[in-house]
Amino acid sequence: MSPTDKAIFSPAAERPTDARGALGRFRRVREATLALAAPLSPEDQLAQSMPDASPTKWHLAHTTWFFETFLLTPHLANYRLFDPAFGYLFNSYYEAIGPRQPRPQRGLLTRPPLERVLAYRAHVDEAMGRLLAKGAPGELADLLNLGLAHEEQHQELILMDILHLFAQSPLKPAYAPAPALPVGRDPGPAGEVAFAGGLVEIGHQGGGFAFDNEGPRHKAYLEPYRLADRLVTNAEWLAFMADGGYARPELWLSEGWARVQAEAWEAPLYWERGPDGAWLAMTLQGRRALAPHAPVTHVSFYEADAFATWAGARLPTEAEWEAAAALVDVSGNFREQRQFGPAAARSQPGLRQMFGDVWEWTRSAYSPYPGFHPAAGAVGEYNGKFMVGQMVLRGGCCASPEGHVRASYRNFFYPHQRWMFSGVRLAWDEDMRTDASSFERDVLAGLGKPRKALPAKYFYDAEGSRLFEEITELPEYYPTRTELSLMRDKAAEMAAVIPQGAALVELGSGASTKTRLLLDAAPQVATYVPIDISRSALDEAARAIARDYPNLRVAPLVEDFTKALALPAEAKDQPRVGFFPGSTIGNLTPGEVVEFLENARRLLGEGAEFLVGIDLVKDEETLVAAYDDAQGVTAAFNLNLLTRINRELGGDFDLAKFRHKAVWNGEASRIEMHLESKVEHAAHVAGRVFRFAAGETIHTENSYKFTVEGFGRLAAQAGWKLERAWESAAPSFAVVLLRA
Structure with missing residues (x-):
């Protein structure tokens, strides 16, 4: 505090x-x-x-x-x-x-x-x-x-x-011993929440307790801005460190860089190397392995600012933070939860972790609000004369008592201090972010990991979508062929579950080929909402559907289908049926499957139906051949991701130095696609250098294979009931019907 x-x-x-x-x-x-x-x-x-x-x-x-x-x-x-x-x-x-x-x-x-x-x-x-x-x-x-x-x-x-x-003790005692700290699910890449800015009011409104530095309430003008929907995690901080974050003076304010040099900072306070070289962290529950998905904590303002610069972002002002926080409930991970440390972000739409977990650094200096006057007497002695040289933090932390903080609460520390529970939420000016910037952020973060990885969702630019359609025609690639055959045979049965006047919402629509089978069998569909991250592929598919189904309203939505928060107005007040064919759900880990299905349930609403295609477990030879075809089309599809990085992010990847690699991981029940470096070399992206050892890979895609019963258990965790499954002959594939 x-x-x-x-x-x-x-x-x-x-x-x-x-x-x-x-x-x-x-x-x-x-x-x-x-x-x-x-x-x-x-x-x-x-x-x-x-x-x-x-x-x-x-x-x-x-x-x-x-x-x-x-x-x-x-x-x-x-x-x-x-x-x-x-x-x-x-x-x-x-x-x-x-x-x-x-x-x-x-x-x-x-x-x-x-x-x-x-x-x-x-x-x-x-x-x-x-x-x-x-x-x-x-x-x-x-x-x-x-x-x-x-x-x-x-x-x-x-x-x-x-x-x-x-x-400080070599014995590393625990204040609150516990068998293990909660690990938490990977929250995935941070999303962004946009705010229009304009004239806002900040400061305490009265009607309850507040410290005098929270007032007087006054007006502030904000330019349009965006806030990250969650806090920066330990895993993201490790990527910053791996990219030389503590050794690059161009990222740091002058006084911060001097502090880094003088005190030999190389990681947040309380981090230390274990015997095997892995990072450990001292917590109130003793020294523990670093929780990768938990918010980073015990970082100074200087570190927070350097990370934001590295991430192509900035810290929010306290006025931006308060204007956003006033829109959410004051709830979170406070002391009464007895976590005694920050927790991984929960899966929910909108701003997360605004209160509790860690105090969030802002870029605002601690100074008096307009019209502030310290109270008379000794009890008011210290606010006024401490309003210089410190920076404001907001939101409370895991050690704050529940009910103690509020949106207007102003905490403050000197910029070099780190022993408090302090963390980072990123912000951007409206003109700092473009459609390509999320791509840039995810690529830089993924290549900065100790085990390099890139999100599979970025395969599907126009060329990637074209190549994938070519893959679906290959003799080795059974999923599309098998699913299409299954849908031709069972489309009438699937269409029969769709209510009259429904909105059909396709997540990750691509070319919408399978959708036509469903639309042909279900004339009762009133609105079609294709959702895809690739505007070019989405526009082309939406135009084709609108042309061929003139009585159907088509309302495309350019969005990451794993994070979509709201449907277009055209789908309002209609029964909703989700459609997710193509076994794309296999690209997600089991934990991500549950999170995706939770988000889909919120998007579609209670009582909604959801048709999902899942590829089923089968022999290894069939699986590997499907993802490493003899003609090399899948290899071109995989390598196209590097071409896209070169084109959109100014990269200089030499595609000749990489080879496509597909392997079956039986223990995890998934096919893995990698780009393997043939030789030791370096590549540059967005002004940063990434080094590759010979044999080192970039993990680009997982394709999990399921059983119907196992998928039903995952769906149940997300609030869905598996009502029916249509299953093909070998090589086996299934379309399942879920109900929220």
């Missing part, structure tokens, strides 16, 4: 005037602080790891001193100070109150012992009970709200400081 005592209350604070409510809330917050200290030994409570940190025992005493100084002494008649010396020991920044123990020397306070600190808390808590016995009217309610919010800040500080302390 912000360095202690830098923020004070809003005059518009919610006032718990009811005696029972005020006292109950006070006790709950105080008990929560003690509960955080409970797992610690007396030695842990005393220790301090750096000048920015404080011993847990000091936090327990300081939060108690706050109530004694600002509530009891001025407002409770005949209150007796527990120990006058504690005013010096446990004051933090309040110059008007008097001198204090220097912060860097708090770890020298071997006295008072923990037992006396706990007695101090009991003494103050008893007196606060008497003070609040008749409620908390007026100024007292404001001070109580401030004191409780201040204590919640210190609850987070306790966890931050303990993690830093334990990280």
Whole structure:
């Protein structure tokens, strides 16, 4: 949280005037602080790891001193100070109150012992009970709200400081031991959410507690911008490191580069190499293997800014962040979830992880809002004079108490600090992003991985789509031939499940060849919505369908079909039937299949139907031949991905230095396609260099093979029921009917 005592209350604070409510809330917050200290030994409570940190025992005493100084002494008649010396020991920044123990020397306070600190808390808590016995009217309610919010800040500080302390120990102790940290599913490439900008209002609106640095509410003008829909992950940070992120001065602000050099930064704080060279991270649950899909944390503003530059992005301003956050619920991974670390992004449309997990760096300097004036007296002493030299963070973290943060909450740290739970969300100006930029980002990230990989969805530019249609005519490539035969035989049965006036939504439509069989058998379809990432292929297919089916409304949607959030208006208020032929779903991992089906259920709506083509498990010889044909068409299809990179991203791949490779991975039940480097060489893409060893591959596609029963189990995880399956003779293929 912000360095202690830098923020004070809003005059518009919610006032718990009811005696029972005020006292109950006070006790709950105080008990929560003690509960955080409970797992610690007396030695842990005393220790301090750096000048920015404080011993847990000091936090327990300081939060108690706050109530004694600002509530009891001025407002409770005949209150007796527990120990006058504690005013010096446990004051933090309040110059008007008097001198204090220097912060860097708090770890020298071997006295008072923990037992006396706990007695101090009991003494103050008893007196606060008497003070609040008749409620908390007026100024007292404001001070109580401030004191409780201040204590919640210190609850987070306790966890931050303990993690830093334990990280210094060679024993790497755990604050909250657990069998294993949740791994989480791969969230896939980050999406982008667009905002129109314009004149917005930011700052606290009143009607509840807020620190005074959250106001006054005021207008701000924003240019159109985009935010990443999730936080940057550890895997993406590893790609940044693999690309020399900590060794490239052109990515860094001058002061940040100086810090990198002076302190030999090569990774986020708490990362270290294991015996096998793999990265480990120190967490509140001890030293653990790095969770690749979890948000990166413990990075400075300098690191966040360098990563954003490397990614062709920037950090959001705090006004951009707040305007976006005001549109989502304040929910997320907070301390009460007891994860004690950031979690992988969940599968859901729109902005994710805006609250909880990690504090998000913004590019905004911490300064006063227009019209800000610090409150009078000691309690308002520190906001104004700390409004220089620090940067704003937003959103809360996994150590923040639930209910403590809000969209207007402004946290702030110096740009070099890393021991807090701080992470990164990317932003772009509207003119920074084009249709090709997502392609660029995914290519750069994929080639930067230790095991290079590229998303299969980028195969399908105009040439790739043409080559794939040629592949479907090859004698070795049975899936299209078998599926077409199955659909010719069973199209009437499949069409019979489609309601009158339905919208047929085809995900990844390509040339829409199989769709015609369904449309011919189902004249009751009113609207056809083809979705494809390739505008050229989509436009061509949509024009052909519109020409040949003049009574059918055609509403094409240019979108990544795995992420589409909404259908065109033409499909509104119609029964919806999804169509996903061609065994394209086999390109996804089992976890991605579940996530894709979850997204499809949200897109199509409850009660929708979904026809999905799946290739079934069969002998290895048949499978490998289908993906490595004798004429070399599949090889050309695979290599065309490098041609597209050269054409659209300024790459210089020499296709003669790569060969197509297809292998059956029986353990994973999938065919894998790779581009294998024949020789050691380097290639350049978008100004970056990527080196290849002889025999090193770029993994370009997986094609999973299923059983009907196994696919039904995956569908059930995503909220679908498998109602029916049509299966061909060998080489076996199936079309299944799912219902949401």
